[in-house]
Amino acid sequence: MYGMVNKAIADLVCSGFGEDKWEEIKAKAAIDIDFFISNESYPDEITYKLVGSASEVLGLPPAKILEVFGEHWVLKTATEGYGDLMDAGGATLPEFLENLPNFHTRIVMMMPRLQPPRFEVSDRTNNSLRLHYHTHRPGLSPFVVGLLRGLATRFDTVIEIKHAAVKDAGAEHDEFVITW
Ligand code: HEM
Structure with a gap:
């Protein structure tokens, strides 16, 4: 990385x-x-x-470290170092989440050796969506939970995160249902 x-x-x-x-x-x-x-x-x-x-x-526990790190990544690292990119990601939490599948595409232009995660969005309703997280790296789902919590704080939005499919428990990839 x-x-x-x-x-x-x-x-x-x-x-x-x-x-x-x-x-x-x-x-x-x-x-x-x-x-x-x-x-x-x-x-x-x-x-x-x-x-x-x-x-x-x-x-x-390592999961707690990764979760806190995810929040820190959004609220400090990304906001202070890449404010314009974060602003371009969306003006509200749902907008930002819907743009997540494309988010790292812009970063790859600056960092050509990036091996980014891949996100997909499905089941969008008025107040929820399902976020699919694909990666070749093991054990990082708590990092994603922290990132999502950081985004909720960034947009001053209360969210609930359900880890609906767990790769470590045999699912093909991790899925999170996010409700706001
Ligand atoms: C401007 C802000 C951001 C930058 C500059 C950035 C950049 C990076 C970098 C450098 C890595 C390490 C991977 C590598 O070096 O190959 C990474 C990984 C990752 N990023 Fe981002 N990122 C940003 C925002 C986000 C956001 C908002 C999310 C999701 C909510 C996100 C999700 C992830 C995840 C889950 C990984 C772990 C790698 C994996 O799953 O394989 N990132 N990102």
Whole structure:
């Protein structure tokens, strides 16, 4: 994944728990990189190791770390670093969700080595839709839940998220029914 992901994890840990904890997390993960470069690609393994080590050092389950990270990604990383892209994604939560299938297409133009997730929307009603999440990466569905919570905060909208199909439990891909 692009270094901006690992950088955002560093930012989240340092702002919430201090730099010492971040150094401890990197040491435990045996990662000897002082600073991640945003537009350089790193093996996914590094990101997974950081999340696992953060889980041990901070005493929180990995799913919780990923969820908090998803919120941070939307509310800080994306908003501060890519405000125009986020604004172009939609003016309301439903509009943004309906545009999600195309969202990373624009990012691929800036980051050609991006391996983005693929989203699809179905079953749209007045106040709900079903979001299909496809990826080759394991274990990231809690990250998606955090991203959705971050978006709900961004648009000041109360939502309910139902994890309707779970890839880890044998489904072909993850599906979330989002009601607002
Ligand atoms: C301007 C804002 C955003 C930027 C710059 C961005 C960029 C990225 C980058 C660099 C990665 C790592 C993948 C790689 O390097 O190959 C990634 C992954 C991911 N992004 Fe985005 N993203 C943005 C917003 C969003 C939003 C709003 C969502 C969904 C609500 C989202 C969903 C995801 C997911 C789920 C992954 C994990 C990778 C996977 O599932 O395989 N992103 N994104």
